[in-house]
Amino acid sequence: MKVTIADVAKHAGVSKSTVSRILNGNYGQNTQETIDKVLKVIKELDYRPNMLAQGLKSMKTNVIGIILSNLKNPFWARVLEGVEDTCRLNGYSLMICNSNEDPLLEEELVKGFQMKQVDGIIMNPTVKNDFLYKSLVEKQFPFVTINRKIFGLDVDLVTMDNVAGAVAGVEHLLRHGKKSIALFVYTPDYVSPRLDRIEGYKKALSNKGMKVEDSLIHIIEEKNGLVKETVKRILSDDQNRPDAIFSTNNMMTLEILEGIKEVGLNVPDDISLVGYDETVWSMHLNPPLTTVNQPSYEMGEIAAKRLIELIEKDGDKHPTTNILQPNLIVRESCGVKKEEIFSE
Numbered sequence: 001m002k003v004t005i006a007d008v009a010k011h012a013g014v015s016k017s018t019v020s021r022i023l024n025g026n027y028g029q030n031t032q033e034t035i036d037k038v039l040k041v042i043k044e045l046d047y048r049p050n051m052l053a054q055g056l057k058s059m060k061t062n063v064i065g066i067i068l069s070n071l072k073n074p075f076w077a078r079v080l081e082g083v084e085d086t087c088r089l090n091g092y093s094l095m096i097c098n099s100n101e102d103p104l105l106e107e108e109l110v111k112g113f114q115m116k117q118v119d120g121i122i123m124n125p126t127v128k129n130d131f132l133y134k135s136l137v138e139k140q141f142p143f144v145t146i147n148r149k150i151f152g153l154d155v156d157l158v159t160m161d162n163v164a165g166a167v168a169g170v171e172h173l174l175r176h177g178k179k180s181i182a183l184f185v186y187t188p189d190y191v192s193p194r195l196d197r198i199e200g201y202k203k204a205l206s207n208k209g210m211k212v213e214d215s216l217i218h219i220i221e222e223k224n225g226l227v228k229e230t231v232k233r234i235l236s237d238d239q240n241r242p243d244a245i246f247s248t249n250n251m252m253t254l255e256i257l258e259g260i261k262e263v264g265l266n267v268p269d270d271i272s273l274v275g276y277d278e279t280v281w282s283m284h285l286n287p288p289l290t291t292v293n294q295p296s297y298e299m300g301e302i303a304a305k306r307l308i309e310l311i312e313k314d315g316d317k318h319p320t321t322n323i324l325q326p327n328l329i330v331r332e333s334c335g336v337k338k339e340e341i342f343s344e
Helices: 004-012 016-023 032-045 051-058 075-089 102-114 129-139 162-176 192-206 228-235 251-261 296-311
Strands: 063-068 093-099 122-123 145-148 154-162 182-188 217-222 242-247 273-275 290-293 321-324 327-329
Touching: 004 016, 004 032, 016 162, 032 182, 051 217, 063 102, 063 242, 063 296, 075 093, 075 296, 093 102, 102 122, 102 129, 122 228, 122 296, 129 154, 145 296, 154 162, 154 192, 154 296, 162 228, 162 242, 162 273, 162 290, 162 327, 182 251, 182 290, 217 228, 228 251, 242 251, 296 321
Parallel strands: 063 093, 063 122, 122 145, 145 154, 154 321, 182 217, 182 242, 242 273, 273 290
Antiparallel strands: 290 327
């Protein structure tokens, strides 16, 4: 037989409203003796509140939804850690969904979250659902975007300084004598990190007084195999082969390494390589990979804290932008000798 709040009240010798207040952490005028007695009875009877019913009554479920664009990318594992840890510390549960870069699915997921009465949403947007994003803002629904800007809309955002990250990676290669650096980036399509990394690449060259060669910028559709085939094509041209590659995505980096291997070349003896996003496997590659490291855990932590502020109406309601700073982790793939390695 299911234990009810009335059972707890009866066994503790208090009213149902007293039990309800103590469950919600609102101890009010209750003595410590009463609080301890109620909590003891709850434990003894193994009482489990109906969270859905409580949520419908209070219009708050203590559940947050997060929609990410591509869960296959290991970058998001640390972001999720930051979000989940922060939610748990603040008494919230987390529902995780993957839009897989599909705007129709993204819209369906947002509507599904709203039907489930989540208190707020964190989203790495596809940036292809302007009407959806505007409707969330107009309804004043608690909503925080991460990583990607939604151009033309003032919303809470936690992102990285992707221009600075790209500048750090490319300037490092230039300082170590690289003259022809190929840039690999997925088709931008108004995705701000990709646009910013292209800008950072160009800025690094400009800072050193070097001309930007369009032939070295490879913008590639996000489909399996296209990056590898492009790498094989450009490295097979002995006359115009670049001496370094700057990869702007960790999934892309794996394909680049496959392509280099398949044409019979070696990193860093034949070509230097710098990637983007530190992962658990970066240091275990042969040679270990130089990467632009992003504070991904902090991104998730800050986004969750901001969303909880909006949900609980605690603090400034005007949209805020948090821009986190990356750093370069230097390893042997860029051509630096092991004994010279340091973190820039």
